[in-house]
Amino acid sequence: SAERLAAGRRAYDLDRQHVFHSWSAQEKITPMTILDAEGSWIWDGDGNRLLDFTSQLIFTNAGHRHPAIVRAIQEQAAELCTVAPQHANIARSEAARLITELLPEDIQHVFFTNGGADANEHAVRMARLHTGRHKVLSAYRSYHGGTQLAINLTGDPRRLPSDHAADGVVHFMPAYTYRSHFGAQDDHQEAERALQHLQDVVAYEGGDQIAAIILEPVPGTAGIYVPPPGYLKGVRRLCDEHGIVLIIDEVMVGFGRTGAWFAHQHAGIEPDIVTFAKGVTSGYVPMGGVAMDDAIYSSFAQTPYPGGLTYSGHPLAAAAAVATITAMREERMVEHARWLGEEVIGPRAARFLEDHPSVGDVRGLGAFWAVELVADRQTRAPLAPYGQTPEVMGRIVAEAKHRGVLPFTNMNRIHIAPPINISAEDALTGLDALDAALAVADDHVAR
Ligand code: PLP
Secondary structure, eight states: OHHHHHHHHHHHHHHHHHOOOTTSOGGGOOOOOEEEEEBTEEEETTOOEEEETTHHHHTOTTOBTOHHHHHHHHHHHHHOOOOOTTSOOHHHHHHHHHHHHTSOTTEEEEEEESSHHHHHHHHHHHHHHHHTOOEEEEESSOOOOSSHHHHHHOOSGGGTTTOOSOTTEEEEOOOOGGGOTTOOSSHHHHHHHHHHHHHHHHHHHOGGGEEEEEEOSSOTTTTOOOOOTTHHHHHHHHHHHHTOEEEEEOTTTTTTTTSSSSGGGGGTOOOSEEEEOGGGGTTSSOOEEEEEEHHHHHHTTSSOOSOOOTTTTOHHHHHHHHHHHHHHHHTTHHHHHHHIIIIIIHHHHHHHHHHOTTEEEEEEETTEEEEEEEEETTTTEESSOTTOOOTHHHHHHHHHHHTTEEOEEETTEEEEOOOTTOOHHHHHHHHHHHHHHTHHHHTTSOO
16 A cells, blocks of 8 residues: 555665664665565565565564464463563473474473574583583584674674684584585585594694584575585584584574474484574564583583573563474474475476576575576686675576565575475476576676
């Protein structure tokens, strides 16, 4: 309606006057106004309908306006909107039970946080106190959050303005077959060589000085590069050999994104600590958490844990988590995501490789895929050097939006991450639009 459009224009103007945005040069951005959203669809400030292939920031796993989740939040708000963290509460207890039920048997306790970064902060604090060690290893080409320690842990260029190579964080090269740092020709070689490298880093740093290794089981923003078979098992083994706590960061990929409840399950490993956020509530109310195994828990069974948050386990978020997990189970969304990856998104996106000389690699799992754009397929040279966003990305996004789909982009990659319950029909509609938009990139390729 005209009224709604006018409200959207006012929202935009006020945003530009008063809202300070993440990761941005404030006067160089033109935020997209979102007036409305339902399921996999959003409506922009001009009333255009777009398929949301971003799940916003990869969190609306159950889609927008899921009636059961909305109802649970409304009912919780009416019944008991908030309590302090030191009290017991039905919604929070039930959320903790449901989450631990999805994790290995010896993970029985959850410390709730407000989001992903603080979950990782607390996971590292726990690992340090548990082991009495300080160093933490994390991967280049990773993202673990924007707070001080979490940005130090991060291995993408957003770290550099805030990182002082401090706080005991040491980075290593992850396994990434398409851009192997180790000259590997295939997954098998990449797993073996990346593990040898990590083993060397552990040896040089002193295995008995390392509290934790933190890893995304499928790195998200850094490129959806699915680890080669055997890699995560090897990391687990290395941690066991040296008494290092393995923290698996499931913030982006947990709760169904990759076609498993948690992405580490594809690799058949058991982490010591799992951190999560985003999809746990489908992003409807902010929540994150640290799920710890009994060994970590026991360090704080008789000795106080030195940390806490005012809103730890906020009932509105907890009710949203309970409703999200329940809806995901009842509607078999995780199985659906796996099917989408195997039968719908994967095969359709693979055709981009045949049809577009600008596409160097297509990879992913479930409802989580990356299309990597290159200037030259032979050399795999990215469309712009590491850390830079190729100029053409903006035009690809504009063309995709014009054709009715909103993609997620990072550097030289397009990420496909719709709600995990998107219909095959909508997924294919969006992929067709993306296919057409990729023609914009083909002009930039050496032939
Ligand atoms: N860890 C991973 C893997 C993420 O993708 C993110 C956010 O994108 C975070 C941590 C940080 O989460 P938050 O922004 O909720 O602090």
